[in-house]
Amino acid sequence: MSNYAQVSDVDNWPAGMETPEKQARLDRVEEEIERVTRDAFYVQTFDILVSGNGKCRLFPALHRRILSVTAITVDDEAVQVGSWSFDEFSVFRTDEGCFKAGVRNIRLQGTCGWPAVPAAIKQVTIILARDENDRTLYRHKIKGSESLGDYRYDNGAPVYTGVQEADEILGRYINRRGSFL
Structure with missing residues (x-):
């Protein structure tokens, strides 16, 4: 993969770890982030069929930002690019x-996603990979709440990976729009 960070x-x-193992670990981290x-x-292409609504605007259920639309066909007839x-x-x-x-009579083709990997996502990828290599580098949180005897408290912030910095x-x-392609 290596979409977000390089080995x-x-x-x-760890000493002696081969490049394929490093790459596999980095791929797991990227999958966890996704x-x-x-x-x-990153940029993904899409080629989807959607149902026409008789209106001038369509909202395809991509759940990602549309970056480009390269072709539209309605009932197997291409729609002119300028229209x-x-x-x-x-x-x-x-x-x-x-x-x-x-019903599913309009074909949309193009790209969606992020035009470039945000620097913060690259940083999180590196943090999580470093954490897998050495669990003492970062603070860890458990999901939910903690208890001390009869007293129980919520730690407040949401826990996604367990590494607080990430x-x-x-x-x-x-x-928040749903799952991606």
Whole structure:
């Protein structure tokens, strides 16, 4: 994978660990970040069928930001490039036309996601990889609450990975729109 950080970005690999093992560990960390945030922080292509609504705007259920729309076909007929546009969450007609109503009759093709990996996500990737290599480097939190005798208290902040430094950053990147492609 290595979408967020490179093996060379992590400075505390155990002695004798081979590059494929390092890469596998880094891949697991990246998968964990994607699971926690319900997002992938790189560009992905999409080719989906959506149902027309008879209106000039469609909101495809991508759950990610639309970066580009390269082609639209309605009932197997291509829509001219200049007659539509898009924003972060929708595709719309600019020629005062409508998207013909129908069931899965409109094909959208393009890219979605993040144009570049945020620096904070790269930092979290490195933190989590370093933590897997040496569990004493960062503070750890358990999920939920802790108890001392009869007294029980909630530690307040949400716990995503258990590494406090990483969780503080990841909270800002949780995809609240749903799962991704």
